[in-house]
Amino acid sequence: MKKLFDNPWIYRIVALIFTILLFIYINQSQLTSTTPQNQEQTTKMATKTQSVKVTLQVSANTEKYFVTGYPEKVTVKLEGPSALVTSTVNTMNFRAFIDLSKFKTGKYNVPIEISGLNNQITYSVKPARVDATIQTKKSKNFPIQIVYSKDGVPDGYEVGTAKAAPSVVAVTGPKSEIEQVDHIEAKISVPKGATQTIDQEVMLVAVDQDGRQLNTILTPATTHVTVPIVLPSKTVKVKLTQKNGESDKVYALTTDTARVRIYGHTADLKEIEEIEVPVDLTNQSVDYEDTFTLKKPTGVVKIDPAKIKVNVKIKGND
Secondary structure (H helix, E strand, C coil), X not given: CHHHHHCXXXXXXXXXXXXXXXXXXXXXXXXXXXXHHHHHHHHHHCEEEEEEEEEEEEECCCCCEEEECCCCEEEEEEEEXXXXXXXXXXXXXXXXXXXXXXXXXXXXXXXCEEECCCCCCEEEEECCEEEEEEEEEEEEEEEEEEECCCCCCCCCCEECCCEEECCEEEEEEEHHHHCCCCEEEEECCCCCCCCCCEEXXXXXXXXXXXXXXXXXXXXXXXXXXXXXXXXCEEEEEEEEEEECCCCCEEEEEECCCCEEEEEECHHHHCCCCEEEEEEECCCCCCCEEEEEECCCCCCEEEEECCEEEEEEEEEECC
16 A cells, blocks of 8 residues: 555546546636626627617708608618617617708609618618608698587577687698698587587698698697587566555565576577566565565576565555
């Protein structure tokens, strides 16, 4: 045994074994520690393709020209590193546009351009080209016409003069469209059975003589419309009448409310000229004041005031 350990080759072999084991341990540690980084790098370098809808913008002399005929949105297909594509889709910090800044009036077929994309992302646009029409821009003021139906208003109610605020709108668009404008329409919906004034914010529309909506810009785009709906009314006199008075007494009936306003359907109001107030004098022998609730005749839904005070003076018949 002693001879075995005295042999120098034994020490060399043992040292070699330890060296091999140490090498394996170190490499395994490095492999383990770099795996997450490699995975992260792989994720960043993975290719991703995604299509998004993008609003198509127009670069043109908008002070002088009005552009029509192009689609509102186009489809942009993005391809590149996964992280970059995802970030681009989330932020949408690029734009699709057509450049008409050097064009005059006319019809054109132009390519769609993209700006603001990272240079590591490639793209394609569908459609790649679009039609666009450039026309001379024109502006003109028009009064607003309020359109509504009275069919929903109950019989007897009156619809007053509808008003819009503002009552004038500036219309901007292609010269050819502006020349076709017949009027600016504010269409309001009157609910069935409406008995109160209607206040609505209404969208404005420019229409031609056939009622066709025109491609224009309205400033403002809305107006506030008021349609008065009122219950007809009239004022009538108050008539005080004696009831159950004694023949040997003289009664003087007076009131500070000589006239009242009655509300109801027009046809019913035409037949009413006074509101009668019967004053019951049974067992009354001295002066007094009393309050009477006015009785509504047929067709009357409201009387203002609803009550009046009556003074009664009584004298003996000498």
